[in-house]
Each structure stands twice: as C-alpha cells, then as structure tokens.
Amino acid sequence: MERVELLTGVLAKTGDLIEGVEAGQLGLPTPCEEYDVETLVNHLVGWLLLFEARCNGRPYDADPASHRSGPDPAAEFRAAAAGLVAGWAKYGFEREVAVTGGSKLPGEMVFNxxxxxxxxHGWDLAKATGQPIPFTEEEAAETLARAEVTLPPQYRGEGMSFGHIVPVDENAPAVDRLVAFLGRHPAR
Structure with a gap:
C-alpha cells in the first residue's frame, strides 16, 4: 500500500470516529487506561497538530498532551490531517523530521x-464508544508491519509507552494483531 494512501485512509477513518463521539460518551473509559474518551480525543488532535507542524518543517511549541479541543474536534483533526498528508506528499520521506525536542528522526520512522x-488510538476510540472498527485489513496489516520494524522492546512494560505484546492467534484479523502487538487486548 502506498504511504500517502495509507495515511489518508487511517486519518480519514480516525476523523470519522472522532465525529461519531456523542457528548454523553466523553467520560467513558478507553482501552488506553490513562485516557477517558474526551482525553483521548484531545490527545489525538494535539498529537496530530504536532506531527503536522513538524512534517512541514514548522516549530510546534505547545505540549500536545495539554491540548484541549474546541467545539468541533473532528474539524480540527481533519484540518491538521490534510496538512500532514500534504506535507508528506510535498517533502517526501527521505529526510529527517523533528518530533519532540530538538532531535530528528528518519522520516520513515516518523511516518511509521x-x-x-x-x-x-482510533481503535481505542471505536471500542470505547461502540463504533465499528473502520480500518481495512490492508491498512492494519501495513501498519503492523511498520510497527514491527519501528517499536523496540525497551519501550514496552510498566511505566513505558507500550505494554507487553498480548498473545493472539496468528490468523486473527490484522487490526487485532496490531493492537495486541502494541499491548492491548483485542477482545476487551
């Protein structure tokens, strides 16, 4: 799957999931234990704003973890998504991109x-709000392949960004294998 096509599909579907959140669902828990639905939506928008700015070579001084969305978080997300996709299409992947701090990472790693x-996190949001998981088998399989070459073991475990790999059947849908690889229990 072509990179810009993958990113466009994932972001469009995640934006749809954000739009599908109802006001009464904001306090619901998510599979990502430290976030309720409202916090997860803010996280999604805040980090997308950072990725979009950095991909386009602009500074981003705000803390994405402190972002608070306005009255239409789906519109905020979609605007930033369009800018991010345009940035990758314009500047390509064979470059270094700063994410946080001053250090730069290979563009392919940042894309992954x-x-x-x-x-x-779109999967988290769908699970928490009872929305169908919208991601295709191809999108999930490609993202899993990218995760497997990007996420080293030292970022897993207690107090780390990712949980330990959750065992799942090797024939499970790719989205289940992806979220299990990232430390979530697909059946929950």
Missing part, C-alpha cells in the same frame, strides 16, 4: 509512528 498512533 504516525500511522501506528492514529490507527491504534
């Missing part, structure tokens, strides 16, 4: 982190 972030 981006699709992992938004497909997985």
């Amino acid at each position: 982190m981006t699709v992992m972030e938004f497909l997985t």
